Amino acid sequence: MSLSLIIRREFTAKVRNKSFIVMTFLSPLLMVGMAVLIGYLTSVNKDEATKIAIHDEAGLLKSDLKNSEETTYTDLSGLPLAVAKKQAAENYEGLVYIPKSIGVKDLATKVDYISSDSPDIDIVDDIETAINDKLTKNNLKELGFDYDKIEKAKTKSDVHLSTFSGVETFKEASLLKIIVGGGCGYLIMMFIIIYGNMVMRSVIEEKTNRIIEIIISSVKPFKLMMGKIIGTSMAGILQFIIWTILGLVLFFVLGSIFNVQMGAPTQPMAGEASKQAMEGVQLYIAELWKLPLLSIFFGFIVYFIGGYFLYSSIYAAIGAAVDSETDSQQFLLPIILPLMLGVYVGFFTVIDDPHGTVATVFSMIPLTSPIVMLMRIPFGVPLWQLIVSVVILFGTFFFVVWFASKIYRIGILMYGKKPTYKEIFKWLKY
């Protein structure tokens, strides 16, 4: 009875808050806007080709360095070296210098690249590839092979991909899974931090408002804490559901736009290129549908609830222990660390091997499992692993809530001093 009252109050207090409404409807727009902006800025950044100078009097390499969209090479071999250097320093990104006296074989070790700042890795790669190609060709020739024939003999294969359940797929699907999984893991981290902070702030608010004593003369502190956590989580789930719906709507709108254009009479020339691009998009959309979307959705809800409950009870205990938000900083670090660890471990190991040992272990540890497991779900996780991970998560949750409620019970009535870890530990024994 009183628990549902508290839940309802916390929920309405959160949902009615202006920032909740703004966050819910504005942040998806912001996300899309950011993506567009970043895409645009990247294209602007790469607009101009990098200009590189070459000084190669013997002509060993200059014909092998081909201009591309990203880089243009200019031959300054006609100028004396000192002049060329000066010119390159003023007008070019860098200078490739091949000493006159060396032989072809020395190219492997004797080529210099001089630039004013540390060089772009792509450019160095470019130059090295050109040298390698040249030397390989040279070696083959010496060994008596015909390079052109070898080139012709090379084939390009295309393995047809499908799953045992008979679903066709394509190579880029893994990329899609990484994006979806990584996005979900990241989102869950953000949710835990945002909503955990909300719980903490609400505890601090009751403490500084001094209403806390009135409330706990009516209900047990444990009930108040749970009511707060549950009420706030419901606001979080509501927000996630709204985002999912908005996402689906956006998805269908985009899908139908592309379909309509596909059906329209094809324009010559430009039509061909855009048709290809659209086929790509269609392929991605089709692949997206093949992901275990339902598992991802429910996985998100379950892991959000578990992870959020786990963390927010700690947040609640911290809120109870301190008098103001500024005092909470020192206690927040130990919370943020495992979350960050989860995200980084997820990004590095799950992408590398979604079912590797590290990824599997971290998807079991309750402090990181909500993030890491969610990143793994798009790749397909055995059911038993999901069950074990969820059981561990909720088991830990009960333990941590018990622990946090003890701190909470004492902390909410303590005013005026910033507690130390030692003192909080003492409260556990009261």
Added chain:
Amino acid sequence: MTPILEVRNVVKQYGDYTALNNVSLKVPKGSIYGLLGPNGAGKTSLIRIINQITMPDKGEILLGGEKLSQKHISEIGYMPEERGLYKSMKVGEQALYLAQLKGLSKKEAKAQLDYWFERLEIQGWWNKKIQELSKGMAQKIQFVVTVLHKPKLLIFDEPFSGFDPVNANLIKDEILNLRDNGTTIIFSTHRMESVEEMCDDIALIHESNKLIEGPLHDVKKQYRSNTFEVGIAPANIEQFFAHMSLNTRYVSTKANFKTLDDELKLQITLPQGTTPRELLSYLVQQGDVTYFVEKIPSVNDIFIQTVSKK
């Protein structure tokens, strides 16, 4: 009369610090009970235990003869010293919420709220947020929230601190009215004038121990010092003092009280074995007696005397 609240041998410790040392109290039904003590004496600790905010380490509490339990929460109303409400919640919603937490149905809560809002003439505040109200206004709401669920026992921790005189008077009248309707009220305070004015019974807690308890009247009797304030107009003041010190064991000091004439004002303490009548008949022989009143110890005197003796 059977006490509505009985505190039996309650001990509360925080680490090494003893907040309450074997404290026992009996609060009679329908009285206004003053719980006195200097800051840090243990009053708030005791009140929190009665409100089941914290648990005693030893001892027990009986409410209406039953051991205190969860179901008694709705029978107690508590206004803590540090007051507060949700700043950004509307007055009406907030009061409904707090009343429902105390176990009232929404309908009952609404009816009670209407009654109190009308009584205190604050009907227009329903949709205001606390942050839009003045401090005095917020305190009225605080009072309403405390009494809304018609508790049998009301506990006020420093009820008048922060109230302006008009509001303090209003609240005082409401408290007396509640008492007359059968509610028992516990006052925790160190404002002695309000104790003197309102309390039927008192208890004094000092350094975690209960030192005094009983009806205010009895406590005062216990602390009477056989001192009388006397106004007298003797023919010759010097002769009067000389005669008194030679022939009697009365000890007199200058007193300060208000009368209409310019007589000599004294405070005379009776030595063991003498009666007021003997003093009066002696005085009458020395001159015109215009004033003769037993000096009744004020709660303030008792408080200071007890606390500083320890």
